[in-house]
Amino acid sequence: MRKYHSHTLLYLHETIALGSGRSDQFTKAFDEVYHPMMSDLGARLFTIWESTPYNGHWPQVTIIWEIDAFADYARIGKAQARGGTHADAATTWATYLADTGATGEGRIMYAAPQNKNLAELKAADFKAGLVIQEIMQTKPGRQDDYIKELERLYVPWSESTGKRWLGSFTTTFRFNEVIHYWALDGDWECFENHYPSWKDQPPAEIVTWMRLAPALRDGWEDSILQALPPSPLQ
Structure with missing residues (x-):
């Protein structure tokens, strides 16, 4: 059975392949749409990185959000769903990703006990x-x-x-x-x-x-x- 870790916050990990987009265009849309929406919902931007061309998949962006508990994850999901309080912003972000041919993968993560928040x-x-x-x-x-x-x-x-x-x-x-x-x-x-x-x-x-x-x-x-x-x- 998967161990439950009571010591830690939760982290939302996104890997986004940029498709036809560039990282500067992605960052602009991120700053205008996605980051404000996630911040408003209580998620803290832990980091945002882009891959480098000589070791890894490129062009690709990795985003990690820090949240307090699964209750925050539930609130984010509900707010972004159809009819939710942030559905319009979520749709705008999804439309940008679709228009550039971006695809991605998401993970929900626990931090190791030694990690700093x-x-x-x-x-x-x-x-x-x-x-x-x-x-x-x-x-x-x-x-x-x-x-x-x-x-x-x-x-x-x-x-x-x-x-x-x-x-x-x-x-x-x-x-x-x-x-x-x-x-x-x-x-x-x-x-x-x-x-x-x-x-x-x-x-x-x-x-x-x-x-x-x-x-x-x-x-x-x-x-x-x-x-x-x-x-x-x-």
Whole structure:
């Protein structure tokens, strides 16, 4: 049975392929229509990134909203449905997406216990202008185990090489998926300063992680994302 996490807020994760649109056009429509509607309904913009062309699907935008509980999710869904208080704005946004041939995928996510929420990240002046996104397929029911071992073995080494752990998220209606985000120190300069991450032999903790991780996961896909202007973490 899927574990319920009482410690966390909820996060709405949207991946939108832009079709014939450009990211600047998308951002304009987002600022004029979608962001005001979601803010009015109590959703906080956690981040908005676009994919970069050399590692990942492009052109594509990733949006994450922070909400307090499933009651907020229900309120958003009701307000955007036909006859809802925000149905007109929702239709305007959907029409823009349809006109540009955009398609997407949505997820509802729990934050890992170690994650900081948006207010805490802003208070700490945490920057996420350029990130690595990893969408992991774990063994069924091993989402929390994967994050626990990641924190123990991988996070300390990763942060020593300029990749700071923004957080990990588990999808609420899928019991075999975890999404990690790593913010790169200095944005693009991180690749110049820290890559390859090890030159000869990997350190002992990474060797251990490489042996353990395959027992917890079936595969993953990573991409490099950069912040768009509305993002609060840049």
